[in-house]
Amino acid sequence: MSRTLPDILSKAYLRKPVYSASLAVFRIVFGLMILGSTVRFWLKGWIDELYIKPQYFFHYYGFEWVRPLGQYTYTLFALCGISALMFALGLWYRLVAILLFLSFTYIELMDKTNYLNHYYFVSLVLFLMIWLPANSNFSIDAKRRSALLNRFIPLWTVGSIRLMMGILYVYAGLAKLNSDWLLKAMPLRLWLPAQNDTPVIGDLFNHVWIAYAFSWFGAIYDLTIPFFLINRKTRPYAYIAVVVFHVLTSILFPIGMFPYVMIVSALVFFDSADADRLLMKIKHTWASLPIAISDNVFTFARLRARGILLMFGCFFLLQVLLPWRYLLYKGELFWTEEGYRFSWRVMLMEKMGYAQFVVKDGVTGEKIAVNNNEFLTKNQEKMMATQSDFVLQYAQILKHYYEKQGVRQPEVYATIYVGLNGRRSRLYTDTAVNLADEKDGLKHKTWLMPFSDKIYGL
Amino acid sequence: MKKTLVFATVSVLISVMSFLSCKKDDKNDVTEPGLDRAPMLTNYADNYIIPAYTAMVKDLKSLKAKTDVFVANPDAATLTELKSSFEAAYITWQKVDVLEFGPAEDVSLRMYMNTYPVTVTKVNSNITNGGYDLEQFGNKDAQGFPAVDYLLNGNANTIELFTTDAQSAARKQYLQAVVNKMLQKTEGVGNTWVSYRNTFVAATGTDVNGGLSKMVNAYVLYYERYLRSGKIGLPVGAMTGVAKPELTEAYYTPQLSNLLAQYANAAAIAFYEGKSYDGTGSGASMKTYLASIGTKDDNGTAMADLIVTKLKQAETRLKALTIPIKDAVISKRPEVLTIYDEMQQCVPLLKVDMVSAFGISITYTDNDGD
Numbered sequence: 099m100s101r102t103l104p105d106i107l108s109k110a111y112l113r114k115p116v117y118s119a120s121l122a123v124f125r126i127v128f129g130l131m132i133l134g135s136t137v138r139f140w141l142k143g144w145i146d147e148l149y150i151k152p153q154y155f156f157h158y159y160g161f162e163w164v165r166p167l168g169q170y171t172y173t174l175f176a177l178c179g180i181s182a183l184m185f186a187l188g189l190w191y192r193l194v195a196i197l198l199f200l201s202f203t204y205i206e207l208m209d210k211t212n213y214l215n216h217y218y219f220v221s222l223v224l225f226l227m228i229w230l231p232a233n234s235n236f237s238i239d240a241k242r243r244s245a246l247l248n249r250f251i252p253l254w255t256v257g258s259i260r261l262m263m264g265i266l267y268v269y270a271g272l273a274k275l276n277s278d279w280l281l282k283a284m285p286l287r288l289w290l291p292a293q294n295d296t297p298v299i300g301d302l303f304n305h306v307w308i309a310y311a312f313s314w315f316g317a318i319y320d321l322t323i324p325f326f327l328i329n330r331k332t333r334p335y336a337y338i339a340v341v342v343f344h345v346l347t348s349i350l351f352p353i354g355m356f357p358y359v360m361i362v363s364a365l366v367f368f369d370s371a372d373a374d375r376l377l378m379k380i381k382h383t384w385a386s387l388p389i390a391i392s393d394n395v396f397t398f399a400r401l402r403a404r405g406i407l408l409m410f411g412c413f414f415l416l417q418v419l420l421p422w423r424y425l426l427y428k429g430e431l432f433w434t435e436e437g438y439r440f441s442w443r444v445m446l447m448e449k450m451g452y453a454q455f456v457v458k459d460g461v462t463g464e465k466i467a468v469n470n471n472e473f474l475t476k477n478q479e480k481m482m483a484t485q486s487d488f489v490l491q492y493a494q495i496l497k498h499y500y501e502k503q504g505v506r507q508p509e510v511y512a513t514i515y516v517g518l519n520g521r522r523s524r525l526y527t528d529t530a531v532n533l534a535d536e537k538d539g540l541k542h543k544t545w546l547m548p549f550s551d552k553i554y555g556l
Numbered sequence: 557m558k559k560t561l562v563f564a565t566v567s568v569l570i571s572v573m574s575f576l577s578c579k580k581d582d583k584n585d586v587t588e589p590g591l592d593r594a595p596m597l598t599n600y601a602d603n604y605i606i607p608a609y610t611a612m613v614k615d616l617k618s619l620k621a622k623t624d625v626f627v628a629n630p631d632a633a634t635l636t637e638l639k640s641s642f643e644a645a646y647i648t649w650q651k652v653d654v655l656e657f658g659p660a661e662d663v664s665l666r667m668y669m670n671t672y673p674v675t676v677t678k679v680n681s682n683i684t685n686g687g688y689d690l691e692q693f694g695n696k697d698a699q700g701f702p703a704v705d706y707l708l709n710g711n712a713n714t715i716e717l718f719t720t721d722a723q724s725a726a727r728k729q730y731l732q733a734v735v736n737k738m739l740q741k742t743e744g745v746g747n748t749w750v751s752y753r754n755t756f757v758a759a760t761g762t763d764v765n766g767g768l769s770k771m772v773n774a775y776v777l778y779y780e781r782y783l784r785s786g787k788i789g790l791p792v793g794a795m796t797g798v799a800k801p802e803l804t805e806a807y808y809t810p811q812l813s814n815l816l817a818q819y820a821n822a823a824a825i826a827f828y829e830g831k832s833y834d835g836t837g838s839g840a841s842m843k844t845y846l847a848s849i850g851t852k853d854d855n856g857t858a859m860a861d862l863i864v865t866k867l868k869q870a871e872t873r874l875k876a877l878t879i880p881i882k883d884a885v886i887s888k889r890p891e892v893l894t895i896y897d898e899m900q901q902c903v904p905l906l907k908v909d910m911v912s913a914f915g916i917s918i919t920y921t922d923n924d925g926d
Contacts, residue, residue, distance in 0.1 A: 291591045291849060292762040292915030304591045352763065450912040452904045456795050467795035515904035522853040522862075523908040550854070 112257070112407075115250035115395045119377045120370035122188070122235040124259060125227070127362045129186025132202065132220060135355045136179040145175055148212055152475050154495050155209040156488055159538060164207040171208075177201045185227075188237020192228065199224040210488075211481045215444050216356040219266055222417070223259060223363070229406045230255045231396045236377055241388035249374070249390035252398070258410055259366050262417070264324035269421045269442040271320030276555030278432075278447075279317065283309035284519035285448035286316075293350050319343055327367035340364045351445065428542050432518055433526075433549035435485050436542060451483025451526060453514040455493070457500045460507025468496060484516055486527075486543045493533035510534040524550050590840070590848030593760045597767045599830055599839030601753045605655055607833035609746035612652045615645040616739040619704075623735045627728045630718035639708055643812055646701050650819040652742075653782060654827050657774035658756060659748035666782070667696045668741045672805055674702035676710065683726045690737045699734045701806070707731050709808035762916045769916035772842065776907045779824055784899040787817040788874075792885040794896040799889065801882040810880035817881065821874055825867045842910065851913045859913065863905050870898035 105111055139145065149155075149166040157164060167174055181198035184190060203221045206213070232255075233239040234248040278284040283306065290303035290312065302308050319339065326336035344357035381389040398406065424437030431438060432447055455468040470479045473495060482488040493510040500508040509532040517523035524547065527533075531545040589595075622641040626634040649669060656666050668690075678698040682688040690699050707727070711717060718724050718731075759767040789795065791804045806812040830841020847860035873895040877884055884892050 288849065288851075288913055289915050294591055295593065295760040448912055448915070450908045452907045454795075464798075465796040515908055517904075517908040517912045520851045520913060522851075522859065523904045523912075 112252060112254040114253040116253045116256055117370035117374035118231070118235040118248055118251040118390060118396060119373035120256050120366065120368070121230060121232045121251060121259075122237065123373045123376070124256075124363075124366045125188065125232040126186045126236070127365065128223065128227075129182050129184075129198075131355070131359055131362050132182040132198070133179055133186065135359075136175055136182060138355070140172075140175055140179075145171055147475075148477075149205075149208055152209070152478060154473060154478070156211050156478065156481070156491050158207055158210050159487070159540060161207045164204060166208045174201055174205060178205060188233040188239050191233035191237060191239050195224065195228045195232075199228055209478075210439075211475075211478045213439060214354075214356070215266075215442055216353075216359050218440055219262075220359065223262055226258050226262060226410070226413070229409070230258070231398075234396050235390045236380075236388060238388070240390075244388070247388060247390040247392075248394045248396035249392065250395040252396070254407070254410075256366060256370060258414075259363075260324075260328065261414060263363055263366065264328075265414070265417050266442050267320050267324045270444050271317055271322075272556050273421075273441065273443040273446060274313070274317035274320065276553050278519045278553050279313050280555070282519070283313045285446070286312050288448050288520055289351070296349065316343075324367075327364060330369065333367065333369075337364060337367075347445075353445075429546065430549040430551075430553055432553060433516075434543065434546055435487075447519055449484045449516065449518050450480075450523075451514055451516040452523070453479070453483040453489070453512055453526075455496060456511045456513075457496055457505060458509040458511065459505045460509050462506070464505075466500065466505070473499070483514060484526075486546055487538065489514065489527060490533060490536055490538050490543070493536070494538070497534040508534055518549075521551055590844050592840075593762075593766075593768055593845070594757060596830070596840035596842075596845055597757045597760065597771075599841065600771065600827075601749075601756055603832040603837065603839060604827065604830075606746075606749055606753065608652050608655065609742065609749055611833065612645075612648050612742050613739070613746050615641075615648045616735070616742055619645045620732075620735050620739055623732055627718070627732060630715050630728075632715065635708070635715060639809075642701075642704055642708060643809070646705075646806065646812065646816060647819050649701060650816055651823040651826075651833070653820065654775060654778045654823055656778060657770045659745045659752050661774070662748075663741060663745060665741055665745050667693075669700045669738055670702065670805075671696045671700060672702040672786075673802055673807060674698065674700075674706045676706060679703055679706060679730070683723050683730045686726060688730075688733075690733060699737055701738075703734050704731065705806055705808045707734075762914065766916065768845075768914065772911060772914060772916060775824075775827065775842070776911060779899075779906055780903050783817075783820050783824060784896065784903060787813075787820060788881070788892060788896045788899060791881055792889065792892040792896060794893060794900075799885040801885050804880075804882040804885070807882060810882050813881040814874075814877060818871070818874055821867070821871050825864065825871065828863065828867065846910055846913055849913045851909065859905070859909050863902070863910065866898070866902045866905055870895060870902060873898050 149171045150168065155165060178198065178201040181194050181201060184194040185198050199221065202217075202224060206217045206221060231248070231251055234246055234251060237246070240246040274280070287306060287309040290309050292303075294300045294303045296303070323336055323340065326332040327340070329336075341361055344361050347353060348357035377389045378391075381387060381391065421441035421443075424431045424441070427434060427436040429436070432449070453470065455470070457466045457468060458464070470482075474482060474492070478488075482492050489512060493512065496510050497508050511529060511531070512527050512533055513529050514526040515523040516526040526547060528545045528547060533545070536543070536545060619638075619641045622634070622638040626638040653666060653670065660666070675697040678695070682695070682698055688695060688698075707730070708714060717727055721727065756767045756770075759765060759770075762769060764770075785794075787805055791799065791801055793799045801807075804810075804813050805816055826835065828841065829838060829843050831838045843860050843864065846863070847858055851859045853859060853862055873891075877888070877891060877895065879888060881892070
């Protein structure tokens with residue numbers, strides 16, 4: 099691992115052939131993972147609960163047009179699940195990869211209440227996968243057109259997936275370098291005792307030092323794990339750490355598929371020769387399977403390769419910059435959450451809010467107290483009460499609703515209290531500001547109250 | 557890949573082993589007993605909840621007995637006895653109202669017992685037309701304590717209405733039906749609690765199905781919506797600026813409204829502090845649990861204590877109100893609004909600070925904590 103950065107970025111290095119089995123195996127496990135995730139979502143009744151039952155949805159800025167499709171939302175999930183299966187099988191790969199990326203991403207954009215970092219990660223990886231020759235081994239496409247079979251692909255293809263994972267981990271680690279996480283062991287200090295009835299290890303979580311140990315270990319783990327995974331010598335131990343770490347988090351926290359996505363995705367760090375050896379064994383048993391045995395190297399057309407590399411370059415530049423956009427905003431990031439999403443900030447805050455809205459008739463001055471449960475689901479209300487962009491969208495929802503109800507020039511006022519990482523709850527917004535007049539946008543929201551404390555670090 | 561499988565197996569083994577070894581070390585270690593949720597749930601179930609339903613059933617049985625006596629022989633003496641039995645039961649209800657989770661929530665006990673204001677026209681048309689079914693949702697505002705309050709105190713000529721009035725027989729029947737329904741519902745919940753008790757105490761998790769989160773969510777909702785808003789906020793029009801005295805609890809027994817609010821507030825404090833139902837003992841509670849977690853405000857005051865202080869400030873204001881709430885919301889508006897403000901300050905402390913520290917925020921779906 100003594101290569102320097104210029105070496106790594108050199109054309110020769112990027113084009114170094116590696117076994118395509120690596121990408122093929124990744125395609126299969128990743129596709130199956132998404133299929134499993136979609137089936138799980140369906141069986142839990144969440145399509146209905148999250149995308150059909152709610153009356154209102156919170157959209158991402160610029161994606162107001164993405165909405166659930168009523169009963170056809172099931173069709174959308176079916177499309178996503180079937181695409182994922184075909185993606186895994188490597189059938190009509192390019193088309194299916196595009197469909198999978200679009201359907202999965204559309205689902206995630208329908209309501210930002212359900213934003214999860216790992217869904218974002220899946221979307222990004224799927225975008226990369228569209229452009230990669232992941233069907234060049236062990237795929238139905240290759241069975242139908244044996245010309246597709248290539249035992250080798252350029253290193254940068256697998257490398258781009260590894261880089262994406264590396265960015266995720268390192269930024270998740272950087273985000274933990276703050277005084278709440280490291281010096282106060284927050285929020286683990288609140289979350290761990292809540293799990294003290296876990297069999298066998300539960301008692302441990304009553305100790306504050308365990309919260310500190312977990313916090314520090316978590317930060318170091320995130321910051322270093324991609325480097326240990328990439329290094330051949332440390333890789334086995336690093337992978338053990340990956341499994342232990344994510345299994346532990348899945349036991350302790352309701353984070354769904356995330357641990358499994360990470361455990362499976364980290365396989366991409368293994369030597370591509372390992373994957374090839376596996377496929378060779380399979381080939382040995384089932385000779386008819388479309389597995390490459392002759393040493394062909396997949397080559398991109400020159401222009402195409404350039405195009406993709408340029409696009410990937412821009413993509414990764416954006417990925418590297420995006421988590422820092424919070425620096426452009428005034429105020430404490432954890433409090434305002436301006437620039438918080440899409441930055442691999444995972445499990446960083448215990449944040450709760452209590453929001454009460456009053457709608458006032460601009461002409462008569464008559465006031466109506468709003469019952470949030472009549473508009474939002476519990477999940478939506480919970481998210482709305484702590485995030486400024488949700489607050490604003492909700493105020494607009496109320497404005498339009500009451501306008502239709504005959505309230506003239508409705509004014510919307512909110513009293514919101516928010517508690518962050520064990521601090522006493524404080525007023526979150528200026529109660530005197532008529533939120534009906536405020537515009538949604540990416541600018542700093544001036545009607546937020548300042549954070550009463552200071553959190554040091556990134 | 558084979559290696560990978562071996563690594564995965566080895567790592568799972570290692571993690572299990574490390575858990576076990578940690579556990580062994582832990583045995584000699586001092587753990588924080590206050591963070592154990594089982595004793596807290598046990599204290600609530602055995603020393604407050606189950607005795608509370610027993611007391612409520614007892615009072616309702618007495619109410620039923622007095623009702624039967626009154627119906628058999630409606631006169632001033634039997635009416636007075638009935639009224640005092642009604643008031644006693646209504647006061648007891650204030651200590652039970654906070655328990656709307658589990659068996660009570662399953663049957664919507666509160667809805668049957670205390671939906672106010674009572675819709676007088678509905679009560680009267682039920683009496684006149686007969687054929688009513690009190691089980692129905694549509695009759696929720698024609699039964700329970702508010703309906704009894706109306707029937708006994710809503711008119712100056714109560715005894716006439718139960719004797720010489722053309723509808724007196726039907727009215728008697730209705731009064732009995734309402735009281736029977738209250739008793740039947742409460743008895744049902746009380747009986748269910750006997751078996752539910754073990755489920756509740758064993759559910760030590762902090763997820764949606766855990767005993768703590770069910771109880772705390774019910775408590776917090778109760779304080780905000782049924783104590784703060786129901787008893788004070790809505791009648792005074794705290795959020796709308798327009799007083800609505802007709803929304804007062806026990807509207808037809810004005811002097812009782814204040815008493816009910818005071819008992820409810822006292823019950824909210826006692827419940828938070830883990831007092832036994834009869835008030836003689838106390839045990840592990842939301843307060844002691846919060847104290848063990850140890851969150852503090854900016855001045856270093858324990859949140860566990862701050863919440864008591866704030867709840868008691870509201871209590872002081874409430875007790876200082878001497879004229880009936882339904883009149884005070886008009887004639888003593890600022891005073892009533894102060895009570896509301898004090899209560900309002902408690903809501904975020906309970907709903908945000910306490911719930912957040914308990915780590916029981918709602919998690920119906922996946923959540924990565926952001």
